[in-house]
Amino acid sequence: xxxxxxxKEIVSNLLSYxxxxxxxxxxxxxxxxLFIMHRDFSGRVADYQLIRPEPGEPIAVVxxxxxxxxxxxxxxxxxxxxxxxxxxxxxxxGQASGNIIYAxxxxxxxxxxxxxVLSLVALLFGFDQISREREQGTLKLLLSGxxxxxxxxxxxxLGNFLSLALPFLLVTLLGTAILLFDPxxxxxxxxLGRLGLILALxxxxxxxxxxxxxxVSALTRRSATSVIVLLFVWALLVxxxxxxxxxxxxxxxxxxxxxxxxxxxxQTWTREVLLGIGRGxxxxxxxxxxxxxxxxxxxxxxxxxxxxxxxxxxxxxxSPAASLLDAATEIAxxxxxxxxxxxxxxxxxxxxxxxxxxxxxxxxKREARYQxxxxxxxxxxxxxAAGALFDMAWLAVFNVLVFALAYAGFVRYDVR
Amino acid sequence: MGRTLIAKEMRAHLLxxxxxxxxxxxxxxxxxxxxxxxxxxVRKLDEYSGRQAEIDRYLRSYAHFNRIQNVLQPAQxxxxxxxxxxxxxxxxxxxxxxxxxxxxxFPLIDLTFIVTILxxxxxxxxxxxxxxxxxEEGTLKLMLANSVPRSKIILAKVxxxxxxxxxxxxxxxxxxxxxxxxxxxxxxxxxxxxxxxLIVVGAVLYGGVxxxxxxxxxxxxxxxxxxxxxxxxxxxxxxxxxPNLSPYVASFLSPxxxxxxxxxxxxxxxxxxxxxxxxxxxxxxQGQVLKDYPVLAERLSEAEVKRRVAEDPxxxxxxxxxxxxxxxxxxxxxxxxxxxxxxxTEDLRRKEExxxxxxxxxxxxxxxxxxxxxxTDLSSTGTRNQVHFGRLSRLWGQAFYRDYRTxxxxxxxxxxxxxxxxxxxxxxxxxPRFRYVEEGLAGxxxxxxxxxxxxxxxxxxxxxxxxxxxxxxxVR
Numbered sequence: 001x002x003x004x005x006x007x008k009e010i011v012s013n014l015l016s017y018x019x020x021x022x023x024x025x026x027x028x029x030x031x032x033x034l035f036i037m038h039r040d041f042s043g044r045v046a047d048y049q050l051i052r053p054e055p056g057e058p059i060a061v062v063x064x065x066x067x068x069x070x071x072x073x074x075x076x077x078x079x080x081x082x083x084x085x086x087x088x089x090x091x092x093x094g095q096a097s098g099n100i101i102y103a104x105x106x107x108x109x110x111x112x113x114x115x116x117v118l119s120l121v122a123l124l125f126g127f128d129q130i131s132r133e134r135e136q137g138t139l140k141l142l143l144s145g146x147x148x149x150x151x152x153x154x155x156x157x158l159g160n161f162l163s164l165a166l167p168f169l170l171v172t173l174l175g176t177a178i179l180l181f182d183p184x185x186x187x188x189x190x191x192l193g194r195l196g197l198i199l200a201l202x203x204x205x206x207x208x209x210x211x212x213x214x215x216v217s218a219l220t221r222r223s224a225t226s227v228i229v230l231l232f233v234w235a236l237l238v239x240x241x242x243x244x245x246x247x248x249x250x251x252x253x254x255x256x257x258x259x260x261x262x263x264x265x266x267q268t269w270t271r272e273v274l275l276g277i278g279r280g281x282x283x284x285x286x287x288x289x290x291x292x293x294x295x296x297x298x299x300x301x302x303x304x305x306x307x308x309x310x311x312x313x314x315x316x317x318x319s320p321a322a323s324l325l326d327a328a329t330e331i332a333x334x335x336x337x338x339x340x341x342x343x344x345x346x347x348x349x350x351x352x353x354x355x356x357x358x359x360x361x362x363x364x365k366r367e368a369r370y371q372x373x374x375x376x377x378x379x380x381x382x383x384x385a386a387g388a389l390f391d392m393a394w395l396a397v398f399n400v401l402v403f404a405l406a407y408a409g410f411v412r413y414d415v416r
Numbered sequence: 417m418g419r420t421l422i423a424k425e426m427r428a429h430l431l432x433x434x435x436x437x438x439x440x441x442x443x444x445x446x447x448x449x450x451x452x453x454x455x456x457x458v459r460k461l462d463e464y465s466g467r468q469a470e471i472d473r474y475l476r477s478y479a480h481f482n483r484i485q486n487v488l489q490p491a492q493x494x495x496x497x498x499x500x501x502x503x504x505x506x507x508x509x510x511x512x513x514x515x516x517x518x519x520x521x522f523p524l525i526d527l528t529f530i531v532t533i534l535x536x537x538x539x540x541x542x543x544x545x546x547x548x549x550x551x552e553e554g555t556l557k558l559m560l561a562n563s564v565p566r567s568k569i570i571l572a573k574v575x576x577x578x579x580x581x582x583x584x585x586x587x588x589x590x591x592x593x594x595x596x597x598x599x600x601x602x603x604x605x606x607x608x609x610x611x612x613x614l615i616v617v618g619a620v621l622y623g624g625v626x627x628x629x630x631x632x633x634x635x636x637x638x639x640x641x642x643x644x645x646x647x648x649x650x651x652x653x654x655x656x657x658x659p660n661l662s663p664y665v666a667s668f669l670s671p672x673x674x675x676x677x678x679x680x681x682x683x684x685x686x687x688x689x690x691x692x693x694x695x696x697x698x699x700x701x702q703g704q705v706l707k708d709y710p711v712l713a714e715r716l717s718e719a720e721v722k723r724r725v726a727e728d729p730x731x732x733x734x735x736x737x738x739x740x741x742x743x744x745x746x747x748x749x750x751x752x753x754x755x756x757x758x759x760x761t762e763d764l765r766r767k768e769e770x771x772x773x774x775x776x777x778x779x780x781x782x783x784x785x786x787x788x789x790x791x792t793d794l795s796s797t798g799t800r801n802q803v804h805f806g807r808l809s810r811l812w813g814q815a816f817y818r819d820y821r822t823x824x825x826x827x828x829x830x831x832x833x834x835x836x837x838x839x840x841x842x843x844x845x846x847x848p849r850f851r852y853v854e855e856g857l858a859g860x861x862x863x864x865x866x867x868x869x870x871x872x873x874x875x876x877x878x879x880x881x882x883x884x885x886x887x888x889x890x891v892r
Contacts, residue, residue: 017642021649029657036664043667047676074517082513089513098675098768100799101663101775103504104788106523108660116656120648128641227644228434228541232441239533240445243525246518247452254459255516259491260467262512266486267474273483301514312518325521336517343513 001147005155006162013125013163022121022164027171029113034175037069037109038182044068044079045184051081051092056369058084058353060346065333065377066185070110070198073334078342084350084370086287086358087269088294110172111328114202115321116238118168122206123230125160126213128223130410135223139415153214153410157403161210165203172199194380198328204395205324209234211402218409242322245315253308261301268293284362291354298347302340309336313387320398327391333377337386341378349373418568425576429542435580438538443588445530450592453499453526454599460494461601467491475844481821482838488816490809490850495796496604497611499596502526503797527592528791531619532784535585536626536655543577543630544647545640547886552640556891570631570886574879577627582620589616607857611794614861618794621871622787626651628878635886658782666775672767682757686750694749701741709734722834732833783874786867793863796854800863804855815848 013019044064053059060082068075081092106112133139142152176195179185187195213230220226272286313336316322329335353370360368378386429435474487502524523529550556559569593612597604630647637643706712712734716724724731779785792798825837 018645021645025649025652032661036661036668039668040664043674047674050674050676050680074520077515077517077520091511091513092679098672098765099663099667099772099775100504100802101666101772101779104785105660105662105779108657108664112660117652120652124645124648132641224545224640225433228437231537231541232437235534235537236441239529240525242522243529244448244452246522247456247524251452251455257460257463258512258514258516260463261514263467263471263487263489263491266489267470270483270487271474271478298514305514305516309518312522316522322522329521336521339517346513 002151002155002158005142005147005152006159009156009159010163013160018124019163022124023167025117025121026167029108029117030110030168030171030175033108033110033113034069034179037072037107038179038185040072040107041066041069042182042184044075048079053081053372055372058357058370060084060349060373060375062342062375066187067191067194067198067332068109068334069179069185070195071329071332071334072107072109072111073329073332074336074339075334078334078339082346084353084357086354086361087290088298088354089346089350111198111202111325114205115324118202118206119209119238119321120234122164122209123213123234125164126210127217127226127230129156129160129214130217130413131220131223131226132217134221134413134415143415149411150407153218153407157210157214161207164206164210168203168206169199190380194331194333197331197380201324201328201331201392201395204392204399205320208320208395208399208402211399211406215402215406215409218406218413237319238321241319242316242325245318245322246312249308249312249315253304253311255304255308256301261297264297265294284358287358287361291358295347295351302343306340309340317391317394320395323391323394327388327395330383330386330388331380337383338378342375345375346373417564418572421564421568421572422575422579425572426580429576429580434538434541435584438541439584439587442530442534442538442584443591445525445534446527446588446592447595449525449527449530450499450595453502454596454602457494457496457499458599458601460498464491464493479842479844480839481825481842484844488850490805490812490852492805493852495854496596496602496608497795497797499599499602500527500592500612501615501791501795501797502528503792503795504799504802527589527615528788531585531622531791532655532787535581535619535623536651536784538584539577539581539623539626540630540644540647540651542580543573543627544634544644546573546577546631547635547889548637548640548643549634551638551889551891560891566887567883570635570883573631574624574627574882577631578620578624581623581627585619585623586616607854610857611796611860614794614864615791618787618790618864618868618871621868621875622783625783625871625874625878628875628882632878632882632885635882635889638890654782655784659779659785659788662779662782662785663775665778666771670767670771670774672771673764675764678760678764682760685757685760686753690749690753693753694746697745697748698742701745702738705734705737705741709737712738725834736833780867780870783871786870790864790867790871793867794860796860798863800860801855804859805852808852809850812848812850820847 041064048061048063051059051061052063053061061080062078064079065075083090083092130139133142143149180187212233213226216229216233217223217226220229269290272290313322313326316326326335330337356368356370468491471487475484478484478487545552547556550559560566596602629650633647633650634640634643637646711731721735725735726732776785776789780789789798793800796804824842828835828837828840828842
């Protein structure tokens with residue numbers, strides 16, 4: 001019986017103007033986004049060929065991550081080159097473009113399309129499920145048949161979810177298949193698995209918004225009211241809550257600004273260099289002093305920043321959009337956690353070779369060779385343990401909760 | 417007649433649930449962001465003065481010309497407008513190892529966000545069924561049965577929706593401003609009020625564009641159910657997609673070389689290549705000096721040279737000629753290699769500028785981008801301000817390095833010609849300090865004119881389209 005209701009929903013969706021618009025939007029956006037982010041990725045690959053260290057150079061660079069086509073996250077920050085010198089780590093080759101317009105608007109990657117646009121689409125599938133049928137009088141007819149309200153609700157959910165998810169999966173898989181033609185985009189089996197996980201997360205997220213739409217539709221008498229409520233709820237969940245979480249957590253954790261840190265570095269450097277000239281003393285000692293002071297600063301900053309990230313992440317979890325963003329970027333390997341770990345590894349690399357570098361430079365050896373930097377992205381198990389699994393489960397709980405509420409609302413719904 | 421119609425439209429809106437919901441949401445969010453961002457601004461002020469004090473303390477102990485370039489950098493102080501508009505000032509900074517990636521992931525919300533996302537949504541919600549809804553209810557027929565021209569009806573609908581939208585916006589903005597200006601540490605000046613007034617005008621135009629889109633769409637569709645779909649489709653494209661795609665599309669249409677590549681090449685030109693050329697030229701020039709002053713051929717210790725410069729005027733002349741030759745050689749090498757590198761960077765700059773211009777032009781199709789540009793430029797938090805800041809920094813750089821430093825070095829050399837002017841502690845308390853002054857309102861307004869014009873043009877075109885489409889609307 002549930003299946004009959006679901007089939008009826010799919011058929012009526014297929015014939016509707018709404019479905020046509022949604023399909024157009026989905027195909028247009030997913031295709032454009034994959035195409036454009038793929039070009040962006042190719043640019044990073046070309047840059048990587050340039051900044052890639054020669055054997056022996058004390059430089060840490062990680063190759064671009066092909067999953068960044070789907071979830072760009074902090075990829076720009078992670079593909080910078082970190083050069084170890086006598087005074088510590090210096091960032092070279094930052095900011096890949098002088099086009100300031102990039103800074104104005106967030107990157108339109110696949111994740112953005114799902115998080116912002118398709119969530120709205122999912123709401124539009126759910127917003128009038130019950131109130132419209134009541135307005136049209138078909139709800140009465142439907143319920144007069146031998147079918148329980150639970151079956152009707154489940155059937156409606158299933159039918160709409162399928163009419164949303166199938167075109168979405170089709171377009172995405174097609175786009176991914178086309179991407180695979182590019183030799184630069186070499187997905188390993190593990191990466192394909194991660195992509196599958198991201199898709200699963202996206203489906204969970206879209207299902208949440210569909211259920212939310214049905215919930216509100218079961219609580220309102222008119223679909224015009226339901227759409228208004230939903231649009232506001234959507235704007236709050238997708239835009240306001242994730243940012244407010246970050247702002248609020250900044251009130252509690254005081255992190256020095258990036259500018260303050262870089263000024264401090266310059267001051268340390270200048271002081272030690274001047275002391276060195278003034279006393280004519282041991283150059284290597286001064287370099288060590290600079291490096292140690294920088295280390296202390298970085299350590300202090302990292303501790304505070306990690307606290308800030310943890311707090312803002314926990315507040316942000318109130319919004320499924322933030323949960324999705326965090327979990328999907330972490331799984332793709334472009335998230336905040338991965339970036340923090342990469343920087344930790346760079347610091348470890350620096351600690352391993354800096355004494356040699358200082359000693360070599362003090363001895364005037366110019367052509368010294370150092371061990372290479374190797375970075376292995378976190379394995380999935382670690383990412384899950386660090387919070388992605390929680391985010392995923394949290395999204396699922398949200399889903400079940402909202403659907404249960406929708407059921408409760410529908411059971412009490414006056415169908416007249 | 418027109419008044420009656422507008423009054424009817426407004427009354428219908430004011431009594432509706434959507435109006436109440438919009439008012440509450442706008443009010444809560446504007447006040448909330450005003451509170452949070454004001455706190456943020458005050459914290460930034462403290463941080464800024466702390467940083468400046470640190471630099472001052474530093475200069476008192478270690479002011480040497482050779483080593484202060486990196487410590488004495490112009491820095492932009494926080495401006496009061498940050499409590500409303502964040503613009504491009506987010507603390508991202510990819511140049512440093514300790515970066516702050518949170519704003520990259522979660523762009524902060526401010527007045528620009530509230531206007532661009534929420535107000536446009538509210539505008540659509542108020543208007544998506546303006547015509548189709550009345551048709552469905554049958555009131556459109558009744559209205560037209562009286563002697564009311566269609567042009568008046570459509571005009572009244574636009575005016576009614578626009579006025580209804582402006583009300584909640586002004587009320588919540590007034591509450592937000594109250595929060596901001598009542599804070600004892602926020603100094604809000606007359607110029608700021610002027611800029612804010614213009615931003616509000618921009619917001620009204622922006623809201624107007626979306627009211628008109630809603631009315632146009634509703635006068636094309638027969639049912640409000642499909643009209644909301646089309647409205648949201650258009651909204652999604654204009655607000656969520658076009659601006660975000662624009663820089664990527666522009667980089668596709670008007671490519672620029674990668675900065676990394678250019679940096680590599682210029683680094684080679686001005687470092688290794690320059691050193692080779694400099695050494696070559698120095699050997700050449702000093703060889704000529706040696707011919708004129710054979711006394712220099714003697715190998716002396718540093719102390720010996722100092723003693724002879726002080727005692728022997730002939731030797732002093734030779735010493736100075738030699739130093740001049742070396743300085744000339746390096747200046748020449750720097751000039752030649754600098755010119756080569758400059759050409760490369762200039763080419764990069766030109767191409768990037770073309771790309772940025774194109775991206776800006778493409779994005780200006782979207783009213784969201786128009787409003788973002790005009791709000792950030794008017795509030796000195798946008799690209800215009802970055803250029804302005806760059807200009808101020810250059811002026812300060814000239815005043816400090818060209819005028820002040822040259823004078824100090826001359827003073828020092830007049831006292832002691834062998835003194836190492838670069839590595840001697842110098843009292844720099846009288847040095848010119850960098851002072852940031854916001855650009856005058858006139859310049860900011862000039863920068864904001866194109867987006868204003870686009871918004872206004874969009875209003876006119878959309879109104880004409882809505883009018884035509886309503887004239888041809890079948891009211892049955």
